[in-house]
Amino acid sequence: MHNAPNTEPARTPPAGGDGSAPVPPELRTLVRDCLDDLDDLVGRYVPEVSAFDDYRAVVPPEDLRDTARSCFELLLRLIGGLPVPEDLRAVPDRLGRRRARQGVPLEPLLQAVRLDFRVLWTAFLERTRPEDLSPLTRGAVRVWEAVEFHTVHVHAAYLDQVAVLARERERERTALMGRLLSSDGRDQRLVAQAATLLQVNAQSDFAVAVAPPESQQDLRRAVATRLAGQSPHLQQHNGMLVLVVRLPPGAVAPPPAWLDGVACALGPVARGLARVPDTARVTEAIAMTMDAATARGPVTLVEAWMPVAASRLGPIAGMLADSVLGGLDGLAPHEHRRLLETVVAYCESGSVAAVSRELYCHRNTVLNRLSRFTELTGLHPTRPAEAATVLFALQCARLRTG
Numbered sequence: 001m002h003n004a005p006n007t008e009p010a011r012t013p014p015a016g017g018d019g020s021a022p023v024p025p026e027l028r029t030l031v032r033d034c035l036d037d038l039d040d041l042v043g044r045y046v047p048e049v050s051a052f053d054d055y056r057a058v059v060p061p062e063d064l065r066d067t068a069r070s071c072f073e074l075l076l077r078l079i080g081g082l083p084v085p086e087d088l089r090a091v092p093d094r095l096g097r098r099r100a101r102q103g104v105p106l107e108p109l110l111q112a113v114r115l116d117f118r119v120l121w122t123a124f125l126e127r128t129r130p131e132d133l134s135p136l137t138r139g140a141v142r143v144w145e146a147v148e149f150h151t152v153h154v155h156a157a158y159l160d161q162v163a164v165l166a167r168e169r170e171r172e173r174t175a176l177m178g179r180l181l182s183s184d185g186r187d188q189r190l191v192a193q194a195a196t197l198l199q200v201n202a203q204s205d206f207a208v209a210v211a212p213p214e215s216q217q218d219l220r221r222a223v224a225t226r227l228a229g230q231s232p233h234l235q236q237h238n239g240m241l242v243l244v245v246r247l248p249p250g251a252v253a254p255p256p257a258w259l260d261g262v263a264c265a266l267g268p269v270a271r272g273l274a275r276v277p278d279t280a281r282v283t284e285a286i287a288m289t290m291d292a293a294t295a296r297g298p299v300t301l302v303e304a305w306m307p308v309a310a311s312r313l314g315p316i317a318g319m320l321a322d323s324v325l326g327g328l329d330g331l332a333p334h335e336h337r338r339l340l341e342t343v344v345a346y347c348e349s350g351s352v353a354a355v356s357r358e359l360y361c362h363r364n365t366v367l368n369r370l371s372r373f374t375e376l377t378g379l380h381p382t383r384p385a386e387a388a389t390v391l392f393a394l395q396c397a398r399l400r401t402g
Helices: 027-037 038-048 061-080 091-102 108-127 130-138 140-180 186-196 213-226 273-289 300-311 317-327 333-349 351-357 364-378 382-398
Strands: 205-211 231-239 239-247
Touching: 027 038, 027 108, 027 130, 038 061, 038 108, 061 091, 061 108, 061 140, 091 140, 108 130, 108 140, 108 205, 108 239, 130 140, 140 186, 140 231, 140 239, 140 273, 186 273, 205 213, 213 239, 239 273, 273 300, 300 364, 300 382, 317 333, 317 364, 317 382, 333 351, 333 364, 333 382, 351 364
Parallel strands: none
Antiparallel strands: 205 239, 231 239
């Protein structure tokens, strides 16, 4: 967003740099003639600007005539060194802000404003006798400075209004997305409004990522540098930073480069904007159970389903941990630790040889520990279904201990 310059209208005419340069009498006469014939200037100006595509669609002819009349009166008074009423001094500011609200692009606006010089100069030339051309030429700088004074102030006001509108749209979008994320996604009107503000098709696929507080700045940087042009939306929600971004057509997952190196939770793809609230809740659950300090990138539901599921079991989690692991309670702490270390390593690789290398022990030691675990718990880590139960019970035990 542009930083808009100060739009306060200048208090002195621009001619001569400080407003003190004398006005040639021939120029003052021309100014008074044109002030008496503003309709002629407006009549020259309006047809040319009305031909601009960007004006024709959004600026009514009556609006164009009224603003042109005020602008020409201001310019003529500045050129002629005449008193400028306070209401006329505010014309550039009103014009810039009005055109910004109407959606006129900046370049056509500045082109239209600078057209004032040609209209004024042409009118002056037509009213000047050949023998008076030299004095008129000496006064050309006043005409140019007046138009530049006007243009600079219109430009500044336009940028300032664009910034205001952007802040208003962001507030509106934030409020609307907050309602959507807190909803069940079934309000089709709310979904349609959110799609309009995000400038996306509501039926598109969306990626949802959530960053806990310690990695929110990393997510913001990634969005700013990698997701330009993707219409991303960042939203604070439940103490976390939520990213909602439309996936490229045909993509089944976010491109890895989008969130590479960002410790965040990455939810399943939301098939349509209406599915984003449910996906966001799942993604927030991942973020609440992940360890942002050790994560090297996005954590998905496939990777985090155990801690997420364990966190949702309530008192059942502790009961499951006791049911599966209670047989180990009588062991000495070091033996308890070695058995679980061996079981977890085996469940991760499924290879006795790999566990032996990892834990620096003989393969028979690994087999003995696995057998001892089965003897105490009744569960075989070598059987996939029972191994899953063991790992989930361990997750529930970790949850209980913090």
